[in-house]
Amino acid sequence: MLDYTVGEPLVDTKAPTGAIEGRWDQRKFEAKLVNPANRRKHRVIVVGTGLAGGSAGATLAEQGYHVIQFCFQDSPRRAHSVAAQGGINEAKNYRNDGDSVHRLFYDTVKGGDFRSRESNVYRLSQVSVEIIDQAVAQGVPFAREYGGLLDTRSFGGVQVQRTFYARGQTGQQLLIGAYQALSRQIDAGNVEIHPRTEMLDLIVIDGKARGIVARDLVTGQVETHLADAVVLASGGYGNVFYLSTNAKGSNASAIWRAHKRGAYLANPCYTQIHPTCIPRSGEHQSKLTLMSESLRNDGRIWVPKQQGDTRPPNEIPEDERDYYLERIYPSFGNLVPRDIASRAAKNQCDAGNGVGPGGLGVYLDFADAIKRLGRQAIEAKYGNLFDMYARITAENPYQVPMRIYPAIHYTMGGLWVDYDLQSTVPGLFVIGEANFSDHGANRLGASALMQGLADGYFVLPTTVNDYIARGGLTEVGTDHPVVTQVESEVSGRLAKLLSINGTRTVDSFHRELGSLLWDHCGMARNADGLRKALGRIPELREEFWRSVKVPGTGEELNQELEKANRVADFLEFGELMLLDALSREESCGGHFREEHQTPDGEAQRDDENFSHVSAWEYRGEDQSPVLHKESLDFDYVHPTQRSYT
């Protein structure tokens, strides 16, 4: 079984000291600048075109840099940020309800269960107010009041209305805004866009990130692209679980390859499981679909009291139903935070009270709300979600309760970055969900869009400027021995995948890996299960490399080869995720260790021993990874035990 050693702590995060309110201003002032006329001589690679990558590419190009940008989709408009539903948080205080930069900062640190870095979160809250200005100027059609001003609503776990939204399609609208800004720069010749092209490795020369090796997914050609800095905006790793709310193509390969080239990977065990997703309907299930958190405002969650009750829900009398969230958490009821609601649903299903196929579901019932407010009111509020549910399940949620079950939705872990969003490899920057930075052990709703755009529009352009201005970059060409070496490793691996010609499909391995991780590193984890999974993964990996079947050749559009590459990386990534979960002997946010719970079954943090970021260093194929700890200090928001009863 994979083991680890503990290395030197990570001490310097590059965050300025002094009062937290002034840190970002100070950093911006201290950052060196590149003369505008010289910027076009510098090349910056951006991998990914979601909210973080799209906004970063557009902004760097506006500043004058020559940007080379990649996405595996056929168009930069399709990155998975497009699927975000609810909204985006901004500390504008338009409602005059007592919101402020400090309150958003406070809510985010607390929501992250005191496992994030205060300096970063404060900056996120500060720049949030500029994001909404930027998006409105681009023509993003946010919801508005009749007076023509922007509307806001409330979201999970906060007491102010700071969430801006565009019906249930906020992510789509913000992404299209960034995509259009990027399109303008493509037309101007400042961005060289490579759609249907996937990063397969990182080029590190003299200790600095200088480029990537990428495969053109249409022709199969493997090519090296060189630059002065590399930005990864490649998203999260939720698909390691096979079934998740992520897009099918979302993958961890870019961050995993960068990790193997020297970038530390932080807190991979912090994964967010969203409580309200449509349950799986069978073995064929290829992905899961989220139903917005907002439904818990009016829906009541329950299961039958009697185990294995097969009666249709409407025939189960009131006194034979267990509204377990209202029973266990009387003050928050159905609106407890995501991690709590997910775990409670799991407990009910584990106890045999679940409903639907395989007993993996609970009811989300709108009958009372419809009786109280009328069908029309519910339709106006949630119509599109009800339609989506009906389309997928063929059940009418106005007449029978929805069935929901938790699913993997977001990953808080990612590549370790300092205050400048730079990884442990100089010149390699990581933004958006791909980094670990701002959400600690649990992300609040409507904060992912905020972070992606904060990183891309406002933070990264300043820090990349500084990095390039500091110089010291020598001229490198594609004939450099490191380039030749990495290219041949990439091609060799592709050739190997194609040559195995075994008996199992890529998907069958991915499904097996996913269910192993879901069972042992999902909503609840314990040492025995984690060890068991850690024992199984090397066997599964060995079997994969012995008996996977990848048809076709490398010189054409070959979707099975793309998948095989990604799953091969997930088979390594998953192992480190398990190890991280095993080494964090406490419960916090989305990471629930069964051994560490309060007498009433809530997460029990251990601030004395685990108030740190776990950053993992890769040491080679047969070497144990090294754990570097970044200690977390809380000068402004003092850790407390979260309670919702």
Next chain:
Amino acid sequence: MKLTVRIWRQAGPDAPGRMVEYPVDNISTDMSFLEMLDVLNEQLILRGEQPVAFDHDCREGICGSCGVVINGRAHGPEQTTTCQLHMRAFHDGDVVDVEPWRAKAFPIIKDLVVDRSAFDRIIQSGGYITAPTGSAPEAHSTPVPKPAADEAFDNATCIGCGACVAACPNGSATLFTSAKVTHLNLLPQGQPEREQRVLDMIETMDDEGFGGCTNSGECVASCPKGIPFASIANLNREFLHASRAPRR
């Protein structure tokens, strides 16, 4: 459920293509159309045959990646994306024809995968509001009347899937272009570039090889996002207005 699917197979852009018949068995009505193709592909791979290539990503109807012509209709018998079409729309024993989008401006890459980058170039030519990062005024300094904001939103929901082009007898991209022009030209922020935007976007649309619009309305009937027919009339109005406006 047992079905026969007949799928367009084409090894590459220049290779000849043909319809190939496959029986598929054990199809559950809860499967999405793409999951049915997953099942078929898994069988093809194990038999040592090439799986069917098709574009897809989010599988929840928002990214716009997927899209095939099913029994002659873009995205199939229901007005939704292919990924949100479920097998309960079919019956045991059905024969289902599956083809790629067919349009001059969307060349076939392989099997059901086409190149839709012409859409990106239409946007690049003017489908944006110039607002470099950092230059934005305070958000509330520009009120937008709610009806304009709502109508702009309705048009902004376009996912760029290309069903409108595939459904159009002329292979026209007018609905796609009209949605973006209507979205941006309705908003106060979009006014300074209003005329140039529509002129440039229409020019690019024509250059890319999309056909002209004859108001047949097939695009609207196939659009999974319900982009309104009126947007085409609006595009024509904007174009007329811009063509007559003094050149800047």
